[in-house]
Amino acid sequence: MIELVFAQLxxxxxxxxxxxxxxxxxxxxxxxxxxxxxxxxxxxxxxTLVSVAIGFAIAFGLALLAHRWRWxxxxxxxxxxxxxxxxxxxxxxxxxxxxxxxxxxxxxxxxAYTLLILFRNFMAGxxxxxxxxxxxxxxxxxxxxQLLWGVELPLALPEIMAGLRIAVTTTVGLASLAFLAxxxxxxxxxxxxxxxxxNVLVAGGLAIGLAVVLDLLILGxxxxxxxxxxxxxx
Amino acid sequence: MDSxxxxxxxxxxxxxxxxxxxxxxxxxxxxxxxxxRVGGTELLPLLWTHLKVTALAMxxxxxxxxxxGLALGHTGRGAFAxxxxxxTGRAVPSVALIAFFVxxxxxxxxxxxxxxxxxxxxxxxxxxxxxxxxxxxxxxAVDAARGxxxxxxxxxxxxxxxxxxxxxxxxxxxxxxxxxxxxxIAPLVGVLTLGDPIIxxxxxxxxxxxxxxxxxxxxxIAAEVILAAVQRAVTPTGIKLERGGAVGSPSRLxxxxxxxxxxx
Numbered sequence: 001m002i003e004l005v006f007a008q009l010x011x012x013x014x015x016x017x018x019x020x021x022x023x024x025x026x027x028x029x030x031x032x033x034x035x036x037x038x039x040x041x042x043x044x045x046x047x048t049l050v051s052v053a054i055g056f057a058i059a060f061g062l063a064l065l066a067h068r069w070r071w072x073x074x075x076x077x078x079x080x081x082x083x084x085x086x087x088x089x090x091x092x093x094x095x096x097x098x099x100x101x102x103x104x105x106x107x108x109x110x111x112a113y114t115l116l117i118l119f120r121n122f123m124a125g126x127x128x129x130x131x132x133x134x135x136x137x138x139x140x141x142x143x144x145x146q147l148l149w150g151v152e153l154p155l156a157l158p159e160i161m162a163g164l165r166i167a168v169t170t171t172v173g174l175a176s177l178a179f180l181a182x183x184x185x186x187x188x189x190x191x192x193x194x195x196x197x198x199n200v201l202v203a204g205g206l207a208i209g210l211a212v213v214l215d216l217l218i219l220g221x222x223x224x225x226x227x228x229x230x231x232x233x234x
Numbered sequence: 235m236d237s238x239x240x241x242x243x244x245x246x247x248x249x250x251x252x253x254x255x256x257x258x259x260x261x262x263x264x265x266x267x268x269x270x271r272v273g274g275t276e277l278l279p280l281l282w283t284h285l286k287v288t289a290l291a292m293x294x295x296x297x298x299x300x301x302x303g304l305a306l307g308h309t310g311r312g313a314f315a316x317x318x319x320x321x322t323g324r325a326v327p328s329v330a331l332i333a334f335f336v337x338x339x340x341x342x343x344x345x346x347x348x349x350x351x352x353x354x355x356x357x358x359x360x361x362x363x364x365x366x367x368x369x370x371x372x373x374x375a376v377d378a379a380r381g382x383x384x385x386x387x388x389x390x391x392x393x394x395x396x397x398x399x400x401x402x403x404x405x406x407x408x409x410x411x412x413x414x415x416x417x418x419i420a421p422l423v424g425v426l427t428l429g430d431p432i433i434x435x436x437x438x439x440x441x442x443x444x445x446x447x448x449x450x451x452x453x454x455i456a457a458e459v460i461l462a463a464v465q466r467a468v469t470p471t472g473i474k475l476e477r478g479g480a481v482g483s484p485s486r487l488x489x490x491x492x493x494x495x496x497x498x
Contacts, residue, residue, distance in 0.1 A: 023337075085458045087415030090447035093432055096440065097251035169324045176327035177419065180433070187329050191422060200337040204330030211325035 055114030063122030092181035101182030121163025125156025161222035258445035295356035307368025323358030356409035363405030367398030403465035
């Protein structure tokens with residue numbers, strides 16, 4: 001029960017260094033207690049990566065369907081739009097009777113949230129493929145499948161990767177709420193001692209740092225897989 | 235499973251947990267611990283606080299971000315700032331921001347700490363959308379206005395602002411839905427919004443947790459639908475006519491334009 005955990009942890013004994021008693025920002029305390037953040041941090045990484053990976057696979061499938069049958073784009077956007085609108089905390093508990101508490105529930109909610117972002121960017125990517133490139137591909141005798149994998153998907157990569165970046169940073173933020181679904185993560189460490197400044201800074205800082213690092217990694221990946229955009233970006 | 239099961243209304247019993255949750259929403263009951271009444275009309279004060287926090291946070295966010303976004307868009311400077319703010323904003327977890335205010339401003343009432351944290355969360359989408367909205371106004375329209383002798387302020391007010399309105403409302407819509415969702419965790423720091431039954435599960439029971447989740451979800455969807463209608467209503471006819479051509483790539487600036495796309 002969450003509130004029991006709070007009751008226990010809210011008034012943790014802070015005796016020891018004066019800094020801790022004064023509720024300051026305490027490098028010593030942080031150095032001594034850093035190991036308590038390791039497990040929540042990796043739980044956070046796990047939740048983020050698994051959710052975005054599953055969301056990416058589903059959104060890719062949906063985008064291929066909508067690419068093949070254009071009329072599907074609108075209903076898919078609307079349904080994923082509803083998922084995007086539903087507050088994650090509400091989804092955690094609406095799933096309670098179906099999947100209980102734990103990672104599964106948290107991941108379903110996080111995946112649902114990424115779908116609109118990723119799907120929309122897949123579609124934007126496909127729409128930005130120049131008609132001439134498609135025509136040239138067809139003129140070279142490419143089949144529809146070859147056209148998709150050899151021409152359209154590579155040219156759509158900048159938008160797809162941009163969507164991935166938004167999805168990852170958003171999911172890192174939302175995974176901070178996953179502890180309400182019993183899935184741990186940095187949010188749990190944060191709320192273990194929410195009035196203690198050092199704790200808030202370390203737990204919050206780790207979450208923001210994780211988002212920035214993952215964002216930069218994807219940006220680097222994007223630059224590596226789309227070398228032709230480098231000239232245009234200048 | 236829980237002691238609330240005995241109170242389950244017979245008509246909703248076949249729905250199990252969800253039936254009990256609906257019963258919680260519409261009929262008040264004794265709390266799990268006994269004593270206090272929960273659910274039903276007892277939800278109204280929680281709803282009121284939820285709406286109050288949301289409205290205040292949105293008012294502060296709009297008052298700050300709209301003028302800045304319009305000014306940046308009008309002068310064409312600060313694209314980097316607008317994009318950086320939106321990217322950084324996304325990376326800051328809402329819980330961390332609320333916790334930051336509570337830990338560092340312990341003497342400020344929790345209500346205002348939460349409101350200001352929510353307002354900060356609401357700023358990036360409005361700011362970026364206002365900036366992008368003004369930038370995508372046709373330069374011909376702005377030149378024509380200048381040629382007619384309009385001053386900079388007049389151009390912002392009578393040309394750029396109306397033409398940017400659909401995107402501005404897109405940002406307000408995104409932020410509002412976001413703030414409603416985030417206000418759900420306010421009870422973690424003692425501000426009793428609709429998230430209270432969710433977070434105080436031992437008082438409200440499983441039915442309360444699921445019931446309040448249904449109410450919060452409905453509130454978010456209602457806000458989305460209403461603001462989408464407002465967004466359509468404020469869209470100038472000229473833009474409606476050329477809809478489709480005017481839509482730039484939503485991903486390039488990292489902004490999500492919340493607009494239902496129709497297949498061409």
